């Protein structure tokens with residue numbers, strides 16, 4: 001039996017499992033996608049670091065060559081200062097101003113060993129040099145203690161006249177190994193920053209030039225805010241003197257921008273170049289691609305979820321339909337078992353769809369109904385005996401009308417075979433056979449027919465049945481075979497009843513009926529029209545033949561008494577004869593009746609015929 005709950009439960013268990021797997025796969029996909037996005041970001045960052053590192057290295061080389069140039073110019077000027085030819089020296093200073101940072105040199109100063117300014121490029125040759133001393137400056141004090149040629153880059157200082165930040169490049173002068181003063185070139189920090197800005201103009205990117213102690217010398221952006229500061233103490237290059245280059249990510253405290261930094265020490269000089277690329281800008285294309293990928297995947301996921309919901313709905317509907325179908329099949333199967341007919345249902349390809357055990361027993365087939373499902377009709381026929389196979393010819397699907405027929409088997413049983421086509425919208429869906437053993441029904445029908453057409457006392461045709469046959473016979477009678485109607489009536493039967501009683505009278509009637517039947521041939525028909533009146537139909541008889549037969553009957557009745565326990569009863573009969581041809585039911589009866597009347601009037605126990613014209617008799 002079908003059970004609703006388990007089937008329902010089963011389908012939901014399967015769906016739950018499918019959803020679990022589906023959602024698990026989706027989650028795994030998204031985790032993998034996220035991992036891949038992180039990877040892309042990391043790779044983009046590594047590439048940015050690489051780019052920054054290469055660019056920082058190139059910048060450091062460029063700055064180094066600039067510094068070497070300044071150093072060379074200062075050394076060259078020192079040599080000429082010691083020649084004491086101020087005119088030539090001033091000319092060389094003019095040339096140096098052109099050479100150092102493309103004319104951005106602020107000032108060149110020469111001092112004596114005490115720090116007193118002996119030459120100032122701002123002072124014209126015909127003017128006295130102002131009384132200035134740099135003796136207290138760091139760079140002077142450092143250089144004063146060195147007895148080998150030394151080049152110093154000092155932290156930026158504000159020019160008191162221009163209020164500009166300037167970076168001081170200084171070199172000591174030695175005469176016979178003794179400190180004899182310094183030469184100093186001052187360059188605006190803005191100029192250094194501008195040189196870098198030309199390469200990295202965007203404010204997201206930054207180039208820093210710092211001393212090894214972290215002091216800013218130049219910064220492409222926010223220069224003013226940075227020049228009197230140092231870079232944050234945690235920067236790698238401050239505490240890893242062993243490293244020549246490196247990189248780090250940081251949010252600059254000056255402008256709050258997050259950058260990917262790569263730094264490089266400037267070979268031979270105590271300074272570091274650091275290039276920071278704006279992280280957001282560098283990664284923006286990758287982040288955009290990731291965002292687009294996430295959007296596309298989200299849409300695809302939503303579509304997949306919608307599709308999965310739709311499929312779930314279809315599966316549930318299908319499962320419900322299947323369950324309903326199974327229940328219907330089960331009901332049908334129960335019906336098939338109970339139905340008294342044998343049922344065989346086939347599809348449009350003559351494949352067995354349904355069969356019940358009643359059919360198998362009617363066909364004398366020893367098999368389980370389920371074993372026949374799916375078999376072709378021809379396979380079923382080979383399993384059947386010849387007789388049964390003939391009952392179920394291969395169905396023709398073009399037949400549209402029900403076919404009903406009766407067959408008899410060799411055991412005398414009658415079967416009704418009903419073939420019903422199954423069609424829908426002009427299309428054949430198959431057909432069904434219903435087979436019923438109707439032997440009993442047939443027997444009962446026959447009994448009813450007999451009851452309806454037979455006289456109970458004599459077993460002869462009753463009046464209605466006899467007249468029906470007479471009517472048929474009248475239609476087929478011909479001049480050569482006219483046929484005849486005999487009306488027979490027992491003579492003085494009232495006396496028999498009166499004398500011997502009614503039961504004895506019945507016996508007489510019964511015996512006379514028997515006598516009449518005994519006198520006739522197989523084809524002749526006898527009936528009791530009522531009371532003591534009988535009729536005989538001789539289908540092909542001529543008048544002469546009918547007369548002879550009537551006479552024989554009359555003689556037989558007269559010579560055959562009815563013997564009861566106490567009596568022997570002799571009776572006679574009178575007979576009227578009429579020919580069928582050319583008459584209808586009423587006229588032929590009327591003629592035979594008149595002939596009978598004549599026989600009665602003429603003394604009874606005789607046969608009288610209708611008197612026909614000579615040509616009529618000849619024909620007969």
Ligand SMILES: Nc1nc2c(ncn2[C@@H]2O[C@H](COP(=O)(O)OP(=O)(O)OP(=O)(O)O)[C@@H](O)[C@H]2O)c(=O)[nH]1
Pocket residue numbers: 489490491492493494495497501502503504505506509530531532600604
């Ligand atoms: N026992 C018996 N008597 C019947 C039956 N049917 C009719 N009868 C009797 O048959 C008799 C017929 O009588 P009538 O018609 O007078 O004719 P009849 O006495 O035979 O005289 P005729 O025909 O003139 O020779 C009646 O007494 C009926 O009661 C029957 O089925 N059984």
